[in-house]
Amino acid sequence: MLGFGGGPSAIPLIHQEAVKKYKWMSNEEFSDTLAIANTLPGPIATKMGGYIGYRVTGVVGCIGALLATVAPTAIIIIFLLQVLQKFKDIPWVQHMSMSVVPVVAVMLATMTWDFAKKSGETLGWVKGSILIFSALLLTEFLHIHPAIVILAFIIYVFIPISKRGSKE
Template identity: 40%
Template structure:
């Protein structure tokens, strides 16, 4: 039962502190699961994050379910999911009316604008932390080419991101073994 409580508590902290949705939560999940509880290493986390990003839905809940499953089976997945969702659910139900009443307040507007750059910095730090384990020094070229081609395909050729993701997964499976 200790694992389930750890999963709940670890992901409860992510749910409370992960302002900005999934992107803001990814670095917290990484810190808790890699550095805090040592449920996995950075390479395993990067692989789980890559798979989670390829699937539809919120990334924080996908990571919670996957990590919870890996650590504690079905009950671990449920514990982690409840932990990550519960704070948002309670806050949304309890504070919705308050925020609605004060949505034009300059302090509330400033608070929201001030948090956005922090989320971007957290994402950049996460990327810099994951690159060494994900792409060994001699294998940067193909992922960089896949990234550039994907960017061109989406922005210039107007190809659906879904098709680009599927193509990137196939290319990675073929060339990045």
């Protein structure tokens, strides 16, 4: 709950518990699960916990694991936001709150650059750049909802190359 580094920092703990302590899966199975979880959207610790819980006891295990990974953090956040709200008029609290904005902006920019690099490495820089700038154009300038853009890109990927107009 109080770990630093988010979901990725919990992976060694999940490995320790699932592989070494309880032996719910082997190292290879854990590595495969981690690889698949990394490709899916969302928090890694939640996906890993949910899958391992499902694997151990089915749907009930999945729900229990999801609650165990999400509920404690949500409770702490709710508590901290209530405390922050109570003291919001104190000048140093206001400055602290305003100081978070640029830090979050840098974190988002770093994450965006990491995604751009990963796109360039996996799709190629030309194709990756075209998709990135297409998404930017569609969402920011044409005001198309990001979920629609993502769905359209996913559908595009599943259209066979021969139907897209390329010659085989």
